[in-house]
Amino acid sequence: MPKxxxxxxxxxEDILKVGFDLEEKNxxxxxxxxxxxxxxxxxxxxxxxxxxxxxALKKYDWLKDYWWKxxxxxxxxxxxxxxxxxxxxxxxxxxxxxxxxxxIQSCLFVSKESTHQNVHNIIIVEEGAEVHVITGCSALHxxxxxxxxxxxxxxxxxxxxxxxxxxxxxxPEIFVRPRTGVIIEENxxxxxxxxxxxxxKDLQMSPVTYCGKNATALYQTVLYASEDSKMDVGSVIxxxxxxxxxxxxxxxxxxxxxxxxxxxxIIGKNKKIKGHLxxxxxxxxxxxxxxxxxxxRAETADADLSHEAAVGKISEEEIEYLMSxxxxxxxxxxxxxxxxxxxxxxxxxxxxxxxxxKKIDISMAxx
Amino acid sequence: xxxxxxxxxxxxxxxxxxxxxxxxxxxNLMIEKGETHVLLGPNGSGKTTLLLSILGLSxxxxxxxxxxxxxxxxxxxxxxxxxxxxxxxxxxxxPIIRGISLNTMLNVCMGKKTTEITDDAVKLAKxxxxxxxxxxxxxxxxxxxxxxxxxxIMQLIAQQPDFIMFDEPDSGVDIENxxxxxxxxxxxxxxxxIPSRRKKMGLIITHLATILDYINADRAHVMxxxxxxxxxxxxxxxxxxxxNGYEKxxxxxxxx
Ligand SMILES: Nc1ncnc2c1ncn2[C@@H]1O[C@H](COP(=O)(O)OP(=O)(O)OP(=O)(O)O)[C@@H](O)[C@H]1O
Ligand SMILES: [Mg+2]
Numbered sequence: 001m002p003k004x005x006x007x008x009x010x011x012x013e014d015i016l017k018v019g020f021d022l023e024e025k026n027x028x029x030x031x032x033x034x035x036x037x038x039x040x041x042x043x044x045x046x047x048x049x050x051x052x053x054x055x056a057l058k059k060y061d062w063l064k065d066y067w068w069k070x071x072x073x074x075x076x077x078x079x080x081x082x083x084x085x086x087x088x089x090x091x092x093x094x095x096x097x098x099x100x101x102x103x104i105q106s107c108l109f110v111s112k113e114s115t116h117q118n119v120h121n122i123i124i125v126e127e128g129a130e131v132h133v134i135t136g137c138s139a140l141h142x143x144x145x146x147x148x149x150x151x152x153x154x155x156x157x158x159x160x161x162x163x164x165x166x167x168x169x170x171x172p173e174i175f176v177r178p179r180t181g182v183i184i185e186e187n188x189x190x191x192x193x194x195x196x197x198x199x200x201k202d203l204q205m206s207p208v209t210y211c212g213k214n215a216t217a218l219y220q221t222v223l224y225a226s227e228d229s230k231m232d233v234g235s236v237i238x239x240x241x242x243x244x245x246x247x248x249x250x251x252x253x254x255x256x257x258x259x260x261x262x263x264x265x266i267i268g269k270n271k272k273i274k275g276h277l278x279x280x281x282x283x284x285x286x287x288x289x290x291x292x293x294x295x296x297r298a299e300t301a302d303a304d305l306s307h308e309a310a311v312g313k314i315s316e317e318e319i320e321y322l323m324s325x326x327x328x329x330x331x332x333x334x335x336x337x338x339x340x341x342x343x344x345x346x347x348x349x350x351x352x353x354x355x356x357x358k359k360i361d362i363s364m365a366x367x
Numbered sequence: 368x369x370x371x372x373x374x375x376x377x378x379x380x381x382x383x384x385x386x387x388x389x390x391x392x393x394x395n396l397m398i399e400k401g402e403t404h405v406l407l408g409p410n411g412s413g414k415t416t417l418l419l420s421i422l423g424l425s426x427x428x429x430x431x432x433x434x435x436x437x438x439x440x441x442x443x444x445x446x447x448x449x450x451x452x453x454x455x456x457x458x459x460x461x462p463i464i465r466g467i468s469l470n471t472m473l474n475v476c477m478g479k480k481t482t483e484i485t486d487d488a489v490k491l492a493k494x495x496x497x498x499x500x501x502x503x504x505x506x507x508x509x510x511x512x513x514x515x516x517x518x519x520i521m522q523l524i525a526q527q528p529d530f531i532m533f534d535e536p537d538s539g540v541d542i543e544n545x546x547x548x549x550x551x552x553x554x555x556x557x558x559x560x561i562p563s564r565r566k567k568m569g570l571i572i573t574h575l576a577t578i579l580d581y582i583n584a585d586r587a588h589v590m591x592x593x594x595x596x597x598x599x600x601x602x603x604x605x606x607x608x609x610x611n612g613y614e615k616x617x618x619x620x621x622x623x
Binding site: 315316317318320321322323324325326327328329332335336338339340341342 | 422424425445446447450451455456458461462464465466467471472475476478522526
């Protein structure tokens with residue numbers, strides 16, 4: 001880990017909040033990038049390699065076969081910008097059969113005014129391997145007018161499993177465009193957890209997942225839109241392989257003048273595919289907007305696709321139930337919102353969990 | 368000078384509207400320290416309305432009268448403050464809250480600010496014939512009728528109120544669980560103590576008499592069309608209703 005006290009001083013607190021542990025307790029490896037500088041790229045296990053993608057491309061010729069293969073550089077103006085003007089990003093390679101016990105942590109941090117941070121990340125989980133990557137993206141408190149564009153390509157080989165937990169903690173003046181593509185081979189499993197609790201100026205992303213035969217993709221998303229935040233978050237899942245399945249669950253809370261668009265698209269293309277979208281929204285303000293757009297597309301007769309979407313306010317009956325057990329109105333509302341946002345994430349760092357709880361407590365005051 | 372507040376529940380001339388409907392007309396009721404009363408009456412007569420008015424839920428608008436608990440008129444207090452004064456209830460139809468486990472409810476009842484499963488909760492689950500796994504389920508979600516009753520009572524044990532209301536704790540409960548529930552309610556209301564030692568007060572709505580085999584209540588009231596039409600010894604009133612039905616029982620009762 002970098003031993004620079006001055007740097008530690010200013011970013012430590014912010015990156016702790018996104019789950020990055022400088023002490024590296026219970027972590028299998030770390031990648032830390034601040035603006036355009038790589039501060040840590042280190043693995044604690046032989047079975048894992050962690051590098052920045054610029055060096056990785058130089059080191060491994062074969063990496064070309066994965067470069068821009070899950071995401072097209074021509075997708076939009078943001079991917080084009082990353083293609084032309086890339087500022088590192090992480091390369092995580094997990095060797096075949098490795099069952100990695102502790103998560104790998106990564107943090108992409110923006111510290112300077114008007115920064116454009118354009119990263120290109122690659123994760124490759126080889127056959128039969130299992131790993132959890134926790135990545136936190138954050139900005140120094142008070143930074144204005146910054147851009148974060150993150151291209152992520154993930155390759156999950158036969159029978160491999162990747163759990164990818166992403167925490168976004170930006171700021172009210174940050175513009176964010178992640179572009180993600182995930183390719184899951186036969187019997188592979190991809191579990192995505194995405195949490196965005198803090199205000200952000202403008203966030204739009206819609207990771208695309210391609211499922212092979214017997215592959216599984218699970219998405220859990222928690223959005224807490226407040227102030228003037230604009231969030232547009234979705235996931236697109238192609239069930240290309242026979243017997244592939246997916247479940248997409250999202251919980252969205254919108255308050256103040258925020259706007260949250262929550263999308264989900266499942267495209268079923270092969271026999272015995274199964275997919276379900278669950279999208280629930282909780283409105284805490286008359287000025288906020290939640291727009292839920294679940295979409296299903298079957299291209300085979302042997303499809304089992306379904307969705308449920310519900311948007312509403314906190315039910316008075318639920319509040320009064322908790323009040324009749326001794327909580328006041330505010331406490332009751334915050335317990336309900338906490339329960340609403342409570343999705344089960346394995347190995348979530350304690351620090352992070354506390355941060356989420358704290359965030360809810362603070363933001364519920366005065367509702 | 369120290370004013371000794373009366374440890375009792377007294378309802379005077381209570382009239383309550385629900386969504387613009389006059390449901391309770393003129394209810395008078397007095398429950399003294401250590402007493403447990405039974406509330407009988409046909410469907411739709413206003414029993415649940417009375418309990419939820421005592422609890423102070425927002426839909427129940429008191430248009431007249433007083434509810435005096437421990438010497439204080441509580442009609443203007445929000446529910447949570449009434450609960451903090453020592454009022455508790457087992458609901459007839461509690462809502463499902465997704466994302467909130469039964470365990471979280473127990474912690475709320477015990478005033479614990481944690482979501483973890485405590486030893487106390489495990490003990491309670493055992494006492495109510497629940498597995499530990501049951502504690503992690505979303506409260507009331509997919510609970511069977513009998514499980515709802517036991518879950519409500521479990522929360523009350525965790526809460527330990529001084530005045531406890533039960534809205535049909537015995538309906539939909541099988542024989543074995545009836546005995547369990549009967550005994551636990553009896554204990555909650557200190558019916559196992561000699562009368563002079565009892566402090567807790569209770570009000571139980573029931574359509575069945577079985578529960579009274581376990582809780583020898585002090586008094587019974589029959590509610591009819593938003594009024595308490597008659598009161599008396601539980602056994603006599605129950606026998607009267609069984610033999611002659613509500614209407615006739617009330618007529619004879621009022622003639623006396
Ligand atoms: N929102 C409402 N609008 C109009 N009338 C209502 C409303 N809620 C309750 N009532 C009426 O108030 C009356 C009393 O209802 P309450 O639930 O108190 O009856 P109850 O004695 O508990 O009956 P049961 O034995 O069936 O539980 C009923 O006629 C009911 O229809
Ligand atoms: Mg009722």
